[in-house]
Amino acid sequence: MSCEIKSKSKLQSVQWYKGNVPVNAALSEKDSEFDNTIQSILTMNDFKESDIGVYTCEAHNEVGSSTSDSIQVVYALPVLTVKTKKIELQKYGTSIELSCQITSESTISLVQWYKNEQPIYKRTNKTYATRDITSQYLTIKDIQESDIGEYTCEVHNINGSTRTEPIQVMYALPVLTVENKKIEIKQYGERIELYCKITSEYAIQVVQWYKEEYLVCCKNNQKYETINIKSPVLVINDIQESDIGEYSCEVDNIKGRTRSEPIQVVYALPVLTVETKKIEILRYGTRIELSCKTISESSITLVQWYKDEQPIHCGTNEKYSERDIKSPELVINDIQESDIGIYTCEVHNVKGCTRSEHIQVVYALPVLNVEKKKIQIQNYGTAIKLACSITSEYTVSLVQWYREGLPIYCRTSEKYATSDSRSPILTINDIQESDIGEYSCEVYNVKGCTWSEPIQVVYDCERQKFIHELVRQGECGKHYFARVVFIGKNGVGKTSLMNRLIWQKKEVATCTKSTDGIEIEKCNINVSTGKWSRSD
The missing domain is CATH 2.60.40.10 (Immunoglobulins)
Known part of the structure; x- marks a missing residue:
């Protein structure tokens, strides 16, 4: 900047001012070809924004001082000021507005906003909006993770353009990224790791894992492991069917808490x-x-x-x-x-x-099996047993025997005997002709009842006819009808002796039934020698 000074007397000093503040700078002077004229020059090196302003020159001689007209130093390009250089988001889906203050000596011709050095085209994008083409405001609607980044504003006038300092739009809460959203298990008992990448502008305070909506407790639990309280890795040991499900990671910093996308742990096989x-x-x-x-x-x-x-x-x-x-x-x-x-x-x-x-x-009902469906009686007066095997999914509650469709009451009859009401074995004592017939067993459990196949009790007439025919032809010993009388005091063992002579079992031989009137039907007596022998 230069100021031409004319003085009839000798100049004593020259001082430049920016506003009312003296400028401490080296001055240079040039003598004019005209008498008494001096040109004072103020040179400004490394010009900065702070050098913008109004400058004046003041000259002094022995008479007094004079001040020049104002010289205005301006920046030809737009001057941009960003007050908020960082915008922190607490949640997605909201709207924010970016702004920059513009000062320009000439008319603004264009304002262009950028995201990560890429121009934003507002007319074709519903996410962004400005008031007009020269607007210093940018509105971002329904902000999402993809809108996080660095924004700048470029302003044009007739002299050129200026770019603002960057405005950082960031998510204040932790940002969680799950790369592997599905983990397939092919065999139970495996060990797997779940991983969640964490990005946070602030220090992580705690990391917590969840299965479904239930907290996963890693402390003192052999099933789960983490490296430390801030670890983004969850280890699941000896994985079983109960471990299949949806896992998520929850991370806290000073600004708040974020939950990750779910990680599906699935069984790959059906x-x-x-x-x-x-x-x-x-x-x-x-x-x-x-x-x-x-x-x-x-x-x-x-x-x-x-x-x-x-x-x-x-x-x-x-x-x-x-x-x-x-x-x-x-x-x-x-x-x-x-x-x-x-x-x-x-x-x-x-x-x-x-x-x-x-x-x-x-x-569900009892299953009955009769192995011997026909029992032949050789001699009356004997005892026989009818048996029916039972298979049942449920406890047998009752076994009822029938003869010719009529129930047999074992408790009130000496003729019949069973070990209990659920016994599949029926004993018929002292069998006679009246006991010949068809027997069946009915078995009950909680689901119902089943009838057995019939058991035929018959008298072996053919054997008796055969024996009689042999006797008639003299091919067999003659039949004698004998009556044996034992004489002795009461209780000396006459009955036992009698039963042993006719080869009865020990249990029968020790019974106390009187020997009076016992027919000897199961032994042979040689009338010549008097010897007794068993009769089959």
């Missing part, structure tokens, strides 16, 4: 659930359906059913049917005793296969 593990049959000939609920991360390729570990071929067997090849349901038609057993379902997907728990098909 997961099978059998809701009905026992199917009870009350009547043969009916139709039943076995079902197995299937959850699979990938498409099911095959469903195979098994009975007692043997594969069931549904396509070639009218007994079984499926809804389709991928159906986890098996229909058994016209069910019979041979269909009772243990069934399982095996489901395949592209990752492998899984076998279901057992489904037990049982007959």
Whole structure:
């Protein structure tokens, strides 16, 4: 800047001012070709924004001083001021406004906003809005994670353009990133790690993991591990079916708390659930359906059913049917005793296969089996036993025997005997012709009752006819009818002696029934020698 000074007397001093403040700078002077004229020059090096202002020159001689007209020093390009250089977001979805103060000597022709050095085109983007083309404000609507970054404003006038200092739009809470959102388990017992990347403008205070909405407690728990309280890694040891689910990470800093996206821990193989593990049959000939609920991360390729570990071929067997090849349901038609057993379902997907728990098909009522359906009586007066084996899923509550359809009451009759009311064995004592007939057993449990097949008790007439024929032909010893009388005091053992002579069992031999009138039917007596022998 220069100031021409004319003085008739000698100049004493020259002083430059910026506003009212003296400028301490070296001055240079040039003599004019005219007399008494001097040009004072103020040179400004390393010009800064602070040098903008109004300058004056003051000259002194022996008479006094004079001040020049004002010289205005201005910045030709726009001058931009950003008051808020950092905007912190507490939550996404809100709207914010960025602003910059503009000072310009000439008319503003354009204002252009940038995000991370990329221009923002407001007319084609609903996220951004400005008041007009020369607006110093930028509104960001429905702000999301993608809007985080560094913004600048570039202002143009006729002399050129100026770019502001950056305005940082940042998320004050921790920013969490989950790279692996699904972890597939192929075998239980494995060890897996869940990882969540954390970015935070402020120091992390605590990291907490959750399964579903329940807090995962890592302290004093062998199932879970973390490196420390601020670790973004969760280790799950010996993973089991109960560990399958949705996990998330929650991180705190001084500004607040953020929850990560969920991490799905899934079983890659099909997961099978059998809701009905026992199917009870009350009547043969009916139709039943076995079902197995299937959850699979990938498409099911095959469903195979098994009975007692043997594969069931549904396509070639009218007994079984499926809804389709991928159906986890098996229909058994016209069910019979041979269909009772243990069934399982095996489901395949592209990752492998899984076998279901057992489904037990049982007959709910008692199952009765009569091994000896016909009992022949050789001699009257003997005792026989009728037996019926019982198989029952539930406790047998009652066994009732019948003769010719009429119930037998064992408690009030010496003729019949059972060990208790649930015994499958009936003893008939001193059997006579009146006991000949058809017997059956009825067995009860909590589900109902079942009748056994009939047991025929018959007299062996053919054997007796055969013996009589032999006697008639003289090919067999003659029959004698004998009556033996034992004489002795009461209680000396006459009965025991008698029973032992006719080869009765020890239990019978020690009974106290009187020997008076016992018919000897089971022994032979040689009338010549007097020797006794057993008769079969």
